[in-house]
Amino acid sequence: NLGFPTLMAKARICDEDGKTKSNYYKAMNDQKGKSQDRGKPYDNRGRGNASVGRKPGSGQCYKCGERGHMSYGCPKKDNKCFNCGRFGHKAEVCRAKV
Numbered sequence: 001n002l003g004f005p006t007l008m009a010k011a012r013i014c015d016e017d018g019k020t021k022s023n024y025y026k027a028m029n030d031q032k033g034k035s036q037d038r039g040k041p042y043d044n045r046g047r048g049n050a051s052v053g054r055k056p057g058s059g060q061c062y063k064c065g066e067r068g069h070m071s072y073g074c075p076k077k078d079n080k081c082f083n084c085g086r087f088g089h090k091a092e093v094c095r096a097k098v
Contacts, residue, residue, distance in 0.1 A: 062093060063089040
């Protein structure tokens with residue numbers, strides 16, 4: 001025959017045990033998430049096939065928006081932007097905030 005104080009003590013122990021277990025698993029999940037989010041500077045997974053199928057000169061120029069050349073070889077690099085007034089790009093690809 002268990003008395004009320006004994007039952008209360010057992011209930012308190014169960015409560016604390018549940019909280020401890022919950023905190024433990026929460027801490028383990030937090031650690032797991034941090035280790036997965038950390039950048040790996042020399043990890044090449046997923047990048048191996050990124051350049052497959054690309055041909056030289058098939059990139060898109062960010063100055064004029066046309067394909068077939070990169071910005072450093074842009075034939076329109078002397079054009080003036082009608083949006084911001086600067087030289088070197090067209091208004092269609094202007095990054096200036098208006």
